[in-house]
Amino acid sequence: MHKLACPKCHQTLQLEEKTYKCNQNHCYDIAKNQYINLLLNPDKSCNNPGDNKESLLCRKNYLNQGYYDVILNEVVSYIRHHYQPNMHILDLGCGEGYYTYRMKQELGDDCTFYGLDISKDGIQMATKYTKDIYWIVGNSKNLPIQDHSLDVITALFTVVNESEIKRCLKENGYMIHVTANNKHLVEFKELIYDEVKIKSDEHIRLPFETIKSYDFTKKIHLKNREDTLNLLKMTPHFYHIKKERRYVLDTLGEFDVTIDIRITVYKI
Known part of the structure; x- marks a missing residue:
């Protein structure tokens, strides 16, 4: 049985034919591509929030090459052992x-x-992988999930909402949080910025009990220009390139880049 909840009243959603309904008669239709849009207008900052389609396509093309499976494997390994x-x-x-x-x-x-993602374009792409996942357009600040119903929440390179994490996880549930350290993709930073600044990660640490926390570092070799540009374009760094630095894009081909992340498991 699914754990979906109405984003308006947080009551359980029941499936009736192709529509999810709660006891307050709030209704949400299943889209043709088999996802459900549970993003309320007040939870939108614009008409089409989230990553743009170009960035999402670059992310899809890059990730499907398997370069970041080393990160995926760390997350899966922890879940499998528990x-x-x-x-x-x-x-x-x-x-x-x-x-x-x-x-x-x-x-x-x-x-x-x-x-779950706030980008409708992203969720539409996700349905192409499989229909056996509940694909949801939604906001992490108002999760359409029942209270204390989840065993695990994963958050890879994304912003999370402390109160919603606490509300949705079971008493013995946990969250796996993957965040970038200062040397992550440093080779791109050195090409793009006049100065690579060291930033504190204090603002992304969460006030929960830490079960496990460790750094993971690996150098990877990108095999061609297409993969290199796809990785760059799926990061915020691409959009921060100054006009006078745009020439660096013409120099990119095969590329060695550093993965430098922290993996933290929190218990609520």
Whole structure:
């Protein structure tokens, strides 16, 4: 049984034919592509929030080459070692759905997966991977999930909302938070910026009990110009390139780049 809840009143949603309804008679139709839009207008900052289609396509093309599977494997390994039957797992900020889809492949059909992103374009792309995941257009500040119903929340390179994480996780549930360290993609930063600044990560640490926290670093080799540009274009750095630095894009081909992340497991 799914754990979807109405974003307006947080009551349980029931499926009637192709429409989800709550006891307050709030209704949400399943889209033709088999996703559900649970993003309320007040939760939007613009008409089409989230990553743009170009960035999402670059992310999809890059991730499908397997370069970031080393990150995926760290997340899957932890879940597998703490596996319980019939787990409900939410992937926050799932974008075009690669990580969510691959987690389901690795962990099997015994787990119920939810992939949520504020980008409608991203969720539409995600449905192309599989229809066996609850693909949701929604806002992490107002999760359309029942109270204390999730075993695991994953958040890979995405903003999370502290109160919503606490509300949705079970008492013994946990969240896996993947965040970038200062040396992550430093080679791009050195090309783009006049000065590479060291930033504190204090603002992305969460006030929950830490079960495990460790740094993961690996140098990867991007095999061609297309993969290099796709990685750059799926990051905010691409949009921060000054006009006088745009020439660096013409120099990119094969490229060695550093993965430098922190993986933190929180218990609520």
